[in-house]
Amino acid sequence: MLKLAGFIIGAVVGSFLGVCIHRIPRGESLIAPGSHCPKCGARLGAAELIPIIGYILVWGRCRHCRERVPLWHLILEVGSGLLFAKVLSSQGLTLSAINSLILISLAIVAAGIDSRHKIIPDSLTLPWMIVGLLMGAFSGGIQGIFSRALGVLALGGLVFLIAMVSRGGMGGGDIKFMALVGSFLGVPGGLASFAIACITGAIAGVILMALGIKSRRDEIPFGPFISLGTIITCVFSEQVISLVFPWLGL
Ligand SMILES: [Zn+2]
Structure with a gap:
């Protein structure tokens, strides 16, 4: 039913x-x-x-x-x-299901817009990070907010560092999008999403270049892969986290 x-x-x-x-x-x-x-x-x-x-x-x-x-x-x-x-x-x-469904919806819109316009609008990320933190407060009080704020800083910071080093591989939209994922999933779920995004993005890049659809110089938007990783993590949360990060013990 x-x-x-x-x-x-x-x-x-x-x-x-x-x-x-x-x-x-x-x-x-x-x-x-x-x-x-x-x-x-x-x-x-x-x-x-x-x-x-x-x-x-x-x-x-x-x-x-x-x-x-x-x-x-x-x-x-x-x-x-x-x-x-x-x-x-x-x-x-449950609260965790609603948490997942909000994030899945945002991820779908971000993927749709990024794949066509190569941007992820701030209106999809910044205000919704507050919603992510609030969802943390509803489910885990002060500690819930804390673990999700940590997710924002860790995931946003990670992509920020990669963007600095790679110069152009990932942009500001990707940084804010990953921080948003952190605000809904915390550090473990956020890292799992990012790992799946990197793996699927690399595979898609190789396939597109092998087929001659994209050349090495073409930029492939990374947002849709963050969305894919996020959706997979939301749908198969426990399995994904125990598969990708068994050593976290979560
Ligand atoms: Zn018509």
């Missing part, structure tokens, strides 16, 4: 995250005007606003001008649905 509810909530949230990915970089309001076709401006009807079903009803095309609705909208809705279902069914309706 929680699985089905999680999927539905996740699909609805995923639909909103798609709006965020499209509008935040353009400086548009997230609420008004309502969802519309970016080409002809036609407003979406009630049925078309339903996640997943709306997409299938119009066969992925605007009803008025036949403009294609990008497939990533559907992937985002189904993907968010599956992630929410998995987190809620394995962690229950």
